[in-house]
Amino acid sequence: MQLSFGPEIEAFRAEFSAFLDAHLPPAETTHERISSSAYLPDWARRWQRTMFDHGWLQPGNAPEFGGRNAGIVEQFVYFEELGRRRLAQTFNPQGVGIIAASLIAFGTPEQQRKWAIPILRAEITAALGMSEPGAGSDLASLRTRAVRDGDDFVVNGQKVWTSGAHHADVMFVLVRTDPDAPKHKGISALMIPTDTPGVTRRPFPSACGENDVDFNEVFFVDARVPSGNLVGPLHGGWKVAHGSLGYERTLLWLSYAERLQEYIEDWRPITALDRDSYARLVMDNHALRLLGSQAIAAAARGEVDDGRTSVLKLLGSEAAQAIGGAALQSAGGAGLLDPTFTGYQPWHQDHYTGSWFDRYLRSFAGTIAGGTSEIQRNVIAQRALGLPRG
Incomplete structure (x- = not known):
């Protein structure tokens, strides 16, 4: 089987390739290393912002979110071209590919302005708080609790394997808000700034050694989060999470x-x-x-x-x-x-x-x-x- 694309798709590829040729920073300006999936040196921030401004960060997004309303086949050749050149789309992949996408799909205009666009423009970075010590593959078994108290949620619990949390500015966190509901139906999604009192991040190395530190365990002890940080409907976090992971797998x-x-x-x-x-x-x-x-x-x-x-x-x-x-x-x-x-x-x-x-x-x-x-x-x-x- 010989795979090929029509002239419109190849023109899209050629336009992206020309953009890379014209704007990719020279190697001598990129000396500072990436130390986690939520750490962006200045050169990486500038590059991601350039991608955003030209509509090449997430081409499937609308222009206001760093894209150009590209279809699925165009997105395919976009990633194929990055792969051919061994280029990273972003060095905060969970922020750009999952969290910003979730905010665009489920967040309010204010949440998109406050978090999605800054993440996409590399002004802030984000980490994904899903897995827990007793809830990995069975994510619906998560136990981190968020209890409504006036205009806030009070969050208590623990996350683990949270990539880049020690460098992230904000976390997208799944919490249990209705402990009496079936486990898939009592979950909500919160955006939690990592400098919130009561949030503790503890990075730890992987099997690759002490120089490869991306994972974190994150603890929440009476962390107060404004109710306006709720993404999607209350108790509707499972749909938000499923949409997030669905985007990741596409x-x-x-x-x-x-x-x-x-x-x-x-x-x-x-x-x-x-x-x-x-x-x-x-x-x-x-x-x-x-x-x-x-x-x-x-x-x-x-x-x-x-x-x-x-x-x-x-x-x-x-x-x-x-x-x-x-x-x-x-x-x-x-x-x-x-x-x-x-x-x-x-x-x-x-x-x-x-x-x-x-x-x-x-x-x-x-x-x-x-x-x-x-x-x-x-x-x-x-x-x-x-x-x-x-």
Whole structure:
């Protein structure tokens, strides 16, 4: 199968490519490193603002939100072009891709003015407070409470795995506001500034070491949040959360396809066994792109298929993990300190670089974030194959 696009779509791609050629800052001006997914050095803030001002930050948005009302196929080639150049769309991905999108979809005009536009313009950064120690894949089991007290909510509880919270200016937090309702129906969404009294952020390193600190545990002790910070209806946070994660997953598979392509380009098999593994992963990448193209075509027709999206997420994340492991095994001891990857690459999509060992360790996050592989298999079984719940 040969995939191609019509002249209008290719003209869109060419316009974006010309913008990148004309405006991408030179590498010597981007020396300060990205240290978390909510930390933006001045150069990264300027670049994101330039993207916003020219309508290239989120092309599917309206112009007032940094876009140009692009359709799903145009958004596809936008991300494809970023992937080809190994460029990050933003270094605060949860802020731009999930939180601002949620505010645009569910927030009031005042909330959009106060938070969505500043996040998109890189004036502030945001973190996503969803997971808890006892509520990860089963997000509806969350226990962080928000009790109405006059014009405020009083929040108590804990979040964990909160990426970038220690650098974020504001958090989008799911809380339980009706403990007596069914667990999916008693949840609300709040915007909570991180300097609110009673909010404590504790960053901790990942398996990749002390220099890779993005995760946080966040504690709320009698934190008072104005009622005007409620996003969407009271007790209607599950719909807001589902919309947020749905946006995250729409083109998530493409990031895995681009990562696979990068790994394929960077890995040079040595033995016959290595080459066999390499060939299987090349085929996985072709399969992922073909299935993804079918999903894009369906989305352009207005069709929604959660099962298909789950297949793409499962295949992409597990293939990225497989190629990381295979490349590390092929490299042997050299894979721990491969000089090809020790230099800092400021525009790299992952914004963290390292050895094959580092890449392999980070690949495990892909099978968890956006819905674990186990959850994806359940969705595929029930919604794609029509099997009963186990």
